[in-house]
Amino acid sequence: MRQVIAGVVGLALVGTAATAALVMWPVGQEPAKIELAGDVQRGAYLARASGCIACHTNFEDGGAPLAGGAPLETDFGTFYPPNLTTDAQHGIGGWTVEQFAMAVRQGISPEGEPYYPTFTYPFYADFSDQDIADLWAAFQTVAPAAESAPVHEATFPFDQRWGLKLWRAAYLSDPQTEPVEGKSETWNRGRELVRGATHCGACHTGRNLAGARVASAVFAGNDALPGGNKAPSILPEDLAERGWTVANLSYALQSGVTPSGDVFGGSMGEVVQNGTRFLSKDDLRAMATYLLDSNLAPEDEIASIPASGPVLD
Incomplete structure (x- = not known):
C-alpha cells in the first residue's frame, strides 16, 4: 500500500513539476529593432485588409473605433478583442513598435503570454518590418479610448493560458504567402x-x-x-x-x-x-x-x- 501511495505521490509531483515548467516555458522570439519610418496611408490600407477595424470595433454597441469589446462566441468560450487605441492604460499606447511586432507576427503579448488563436496572428507571420512600421504609424493616429475590453470567458481548461503553448507547438504553421515560381x-x-x-x-x-x-x-x-x-x-x-x-x-x-x-x-x-x-x-x-x-x-x-x-x- 505504501508503494502505491508513494507512486501516486511521485506521479503527482512529476505532473506538478511538468506543469510548472510549461507555465515558465518562454515562447516567441524577441524581434530585432525596427527603426524604419512608417507610411500611415499604407498602414491604414493594410489594417483594413487585415480585418483590424472589423474585429476590434464593437459596431453593434456603438463602440469607439478599435476600442475592442465585440464578443466572439466559440465552443471554447466567449472572447473579446482588446482595445487597440493609443490609450496608454487600456490600449497599446504604452507599447513599443517591437512589442507590437511580436504581437502581430507571433501572437505574444508584451508580458510574454500567448494570445488565444481567435486573434488571427498566424496569418500575419510573414509581415515585413516595413509592414509593421506602416501599421504602427497608422495606429498612432487612432484616438485613445479609455475603456477596457471585457475579460475573456473561456471555459476550463481553455482558461489556462499556459496551455496555449502546447497548442502552438502542435498547430502553429507558416501562412505560406511566399511567391510561387512560374505564377504571374x-x-x-x-x-x-x-x-x-x-x-x-x-x-x-x-x-x-x-x-x-x-x-x-x-x-x-x-x-x-x-x-x-x-x-x-x-x-x-x-x-x-x-x-x-x-x-x-x-x-x-x-x-x-x-x-x-x-x-x-x-x-x-x-x-x-x-x-x-x-x-x-x-x-x-x-x-x-x-x-x-x-x-x-x-x-x-x-x-x-x-x-x-x-x-x-
Missing part, C-alpha cells in the same frame, strides 16, 4: 493577400476539436463558425461551379453584391463592409485570380470595379 505577379499578390492579410482561411477552413484549422481542408468550407454562421468552400473548382469568375468575384469583394444580384450576409457581409471594399482594384483582381487559380483576366472584364482609397477611421 497578380496571382502571387493574390496568394499573399488571401493566405496572409485578408486571412480567408480563418473562416473558410474547417477546425478540429482543438480549434485548429484542418491542414488537409484549407478553403474547403466551414459549417461551424462562431455565431452559427457557415462559410462555403472557396476552392477553385467549387467557385467555378457556382458561377464565379475573376470579374464577378472581384466586384463582389468590393460591393458585396453576388452574380445573382443578392448580397453577402453574416460574417462575409462584415468582411466586405469593413475590409475588402477598401482594397484597390488591382488587389481585388489579384485575390480573385488566386482563388480561382486563373490566368490574369483582361482589363476590360473588371473595368467596372472602382478603386478606393485607404481610410482607417
